[in-house]
Amino acid sequence: MDKSTFEERKTIAGPMHSPLRHDSAHKHVSGTADYIDDMPEPAGTLHGALGMTDRAHAEIVAMDLSEVEATDGVVCVLTAKDMPHSNDISPSHLDDEPVLADGLVQFHGQPAFAVIAESRDIARRAARKAKITYRDLPHFTDITDALENGAELVTKPLTLQRGDAEAELELSPRRLTGRMRIGGQEHFYLESHVALAIPGEDDEITVWSSTQHPSEVQHMVGHVLGVPSNAVTVQVRRMGGGFGGKETQGNQFAVLAAVAAKKLNRAVKFRPDRDEDMTATGKRHDFLVDYEVGFDDEGRIHAVKANYAARCGYSSDLSGPVTDRALFHADNSYFYPHVKLTSQPLKTHTVSNTAYRGFGGPQGMIGGERIIEEIAYALGKDPLDIRKVNFYGEKGSGRDLTPYHQQVQDNIIHRIVSELEASADYQARRKAIIDFNTTSPVIRKGIALTPVKFGISFTMTAFNQAGALVHVYQDGSIHLNHGGTEMGQGLYTKVAQVLADSFQVDITNVKITATTTGKVPNTSATAASSGSDLNGMAAYDAARQIKERLTDFAAERWQTERENISFVPNHVKIGEELVPFPDFIRQAYFARIQLSATGFYKTPKIHWDRNTGRGTPFYYFAYGAAVSEVSIDTLTGEYMVDRVDVLHDVGKSLNPAIDIGQVEGGFVQGMGWLTTEELWWDDKGRLRTHAPSTYKIPLASDRPKIFNVKLAEWAENAEMTIGRSKAVGEPPFMLPISVLEALSMAVASVADYRECPRLDTPATPERVLMAVERLRKAKA
Incomplete structure (x- = not known):
């Protein structure tokens, strides 16, 4: 698209489907976009640092923190016993992910205490003065070691099957087996994890968190503090990248900041160094895929059997749904007449792996593509030919x-x-x-x-739902808040386009505000590629409600039928009369028309029964x-x-x-x-x-x-x-x-x-x- 076309289209009212620039693009490149670490700190803000262990698997026999506590500038040191109500932040609610290690170390670098000091530098230097005595235990960090040692599973595995894969493998004209190792991946977001907790009166606390899941942070902070969710407000304006790494991994930093803030009645910020962030937070799961495929001389697949073993780390985190989604995408674009796919989410003595862009889907898909590649080389054919012959067919073809x-x-x-x-x-x-x-x-x-x-x-x-809050002010300007979070992907801009299109006003008329649990409750994570789908529809629903009230008002005020009223670029058309949008809104306000609405959306048609491995999950x-x-x-x-x-x-x-x-x-x-x-x-x-x-x-x-x-x-x-x-x-x-x-x-x-x-x-x-x-x- 050439520049002139771009310039022409970006000014059109009702800009949905137009190539508008990201709302913060100019701020990103000029350095004026505010991230949590750029925010002015409240007077007396303290800073936290993690006290990390140096064993992969061990019992903590003794932990001498006296030198840490004696360091000038250190205000307090938190350990597991200082967690007011619970020491668990497991997103899967399996009580297997402590805020701070309590007597047992399960991966190298696992935090066992946290230092709160007058500066970040003091806190980090003091944390290194701890003297910890360990009793080492056997450890395994790799998938193959885990398999050889009979490692336990961190969560229940999944089986997907259709037909009789075992029997068809025996009957297939050709057959081959193989193994593929698929590596993990560090998120490497430009902004590391960061949280700023500001104590309020009574049990209240406000947390600014770099998270893709504000409601999850809200629940975890409330759970550890022992207060209800209505006492915790979590706010997110933007993140410097997330990629899934900030769906659950920000919980620990937010919780520690909140516990320290309430304990000391001072604002507390946690921002780990890059090395600490990479050591202490989860990554993409790596997999070991064992596969067997039966096929014919044309390369058409008859049966597939595959096991996806994953390095999950020491706790469950999101490993269940991640390994599930790997199986969901092991077919990629190909029809398997007979198939049996199994997951094996293995516990290892490494940091607990977590969500990452694709959420297991890429690992599943690449395993399926390896099978296609194997067939192609076995037959001496172009892999593209093998792909084509195995593609899903049209609806009702029997290959769908x-x-x-x-x-x-x-x-x-x-x-x-x-x-x-x-x-x-x-x-x-x-x-x-x-x-x-x-x-x-x-x-x-x-x-x-x-x-x-x-x-x-x-x-x-249950995660396929979203809410939005829309206000139209007297001057015709519009305020938008929804449950999605902005991590650079342009979600805020897209949802604002939806709203501007609904009211047929210029995009500059819509103000996008920080995501906050105080405005839109019970939000789902901005993940699974569903941010625009869910939040866009929720914003559309809120706009629909306001427009219906405005249409009723116009019909009564101008004594005309509803069908004679329409929203056109920056105006409301009533019969043949064009009323500027701000003028129309001002008249609606004086007529006491409600100009605010909460929108809601839930994805239709989907259902999934994990026990039977059947449903319509997508x-x-x-x-x-x-x-x-x-x-x-x-x-x-x-x-x-x-x-x-x-x-x-x-x-x-x-x-x-x-x-x-x-x-x-x-x-x-x-x-x-x-x-x-x-x-x-x-x-x-x-x-x-x-x-x-x-x-x-x-x-x-x-x-x-x-x-x-x-x-x-x-x-x-x-x-x-x-x-x-x-x-x-x-x-x-x-x-x-x-x-x-x-x-x-x-x-x-x-x-x-x-x-x-x-x-x-x-x-x-x-x-x-x-x-x-x-x-x-x-x-x-």
Whole structure:
């Protein structure tokens, strides 16, 4: 879209579906956006720091904190016994996640005490003076160690099955088995966790928290303090990134700040250092996938059996729903006639892993794509051909039922892939790459086209609800508050567009205010890509109520029929008369018309029975596809992503500019997960990749050299979502599976494409080089 078109469209009243800029974009780049650590601190604010342990698994025999307490500037030291009502902040309510370790250490770096001091520096330095005596216990940090040691499960596993996978595997013309290790990922948000607690009178407290789930923080603070939720107000204006890492992990910092604030009757702030944040907070789950597939000579799948074992860490956190969603997406875009999928959420002596963009879906999907890749190499075919022959069919085709028995009714993956294959000139480029590889002794190239089908909705049905509060003031300006949180993804802008469109006023007329539990109660986390779907519809509902009252007022005041009244750009049209919106609102106020409303929305049609593994957990699916081309150096394993072409489905986009940004950002972040971001624990259970110096996120230089991103402009959600749009937060994250498979093709070329390289992730240069050497030896 050229600049002139952008400038023209951004001024149109009723701006839904227009490419308006993010409401805080200019503040982000100029440094004027206020985050919690930028807020003016109340007089006398104290600062907290975590007292972290240095064992992976041990009993605490003694803990001498006398030197800590004696440090100048230290006001108090909190331990587990100082928690007023409870020492548990488990989001799964299994009482397995202490605020502070109480006699038992379960991962290296687990906080056992907290220091409250006059400055952050004093608190951090004092925390290092603790003398803790341990009795070491056996520990295991890796999935394979957990399996070998018979580790317990942190939560109940899930089984999804349809047909008889065991019997059909025996009957299949061809059969293969394999194992894939899928690495985890650090969130690496630019703003670390932070919480500021300000005590009020009686049992009241206000907490500013960098969280995706204000109501969760509210409940946890109330639970630990032993006060009702109405005494706790949690506020969030914006976060400097979240990606799922701030759905539950902010609870600990908010709770500690609140406990200290009430104890000392002073404001208290917690902001951990990057190293501490990475050590003490959860990450994306890594998986070990064992799979077995039966297929025929055409590559058509007959049966799939797979087990997804996950490193969950020491407590349940969100591991149950994360491992569930991995199974929900193990089919990706493919129909499995007979299937049995099982999860194995394993307890390990590592930090408790948590939500991350895609919430287990990417791990499930990449396991399914490995199966497709295995079949292709076994048959000597292009993986794209295997994909096409296994795609879900149209509704009613008999090939439209998922492993969890939901019918795929909105399947557009055939069109998405067909259009991208043509526009990216995939076939000609693949042939050219194969020709290139026959004559290039060192540099080898690869290309891959992979699809995405991602289910949208929380699998916990109760979370699929949202509220919004809308005020229209006498001057016609509009105040908007809803339960969603802004972490840079543009949610506030999109919901404001919905409201401006509803009233047909300019977007500048809508004021977006900080999310707060004091205005919209019982909010769901801003997660599962559902922020715009849920909060947009809630805001629309509030606007609908106000508009109905205003329409009734106009009909009575102007003595006309309701159908003669309409909201048009910056005016209300009554018959042939155009009344400026501010003038109309002022008249409504003097007529005592209620100009405020609370809106509510709950996602329809969804239901899920985990015990039977059946239901309709997703309202709809979002689709996409990507073609990636890479070059590898077979002497070093280093590689470059030469070109990427993306075609992605967001339905009828609420904001094309923001949505394209989400696709681009999601792709690069997913590419980092699959290629460069490696988490590594040593034999003592210490996370050694805990800072920018040791953990490699993608840089600007790592981006695809040619990066073509296009939205499927013809797409429109078949379901009644806000503006017929689709979610965009998580689905693009899985598009860079194409990068991994392109690397795989480049590696496979050294053995004439006769063997699947079975690259584990992240496919670092070291892993690529080892795979090249392995195939060379096999060929020799």
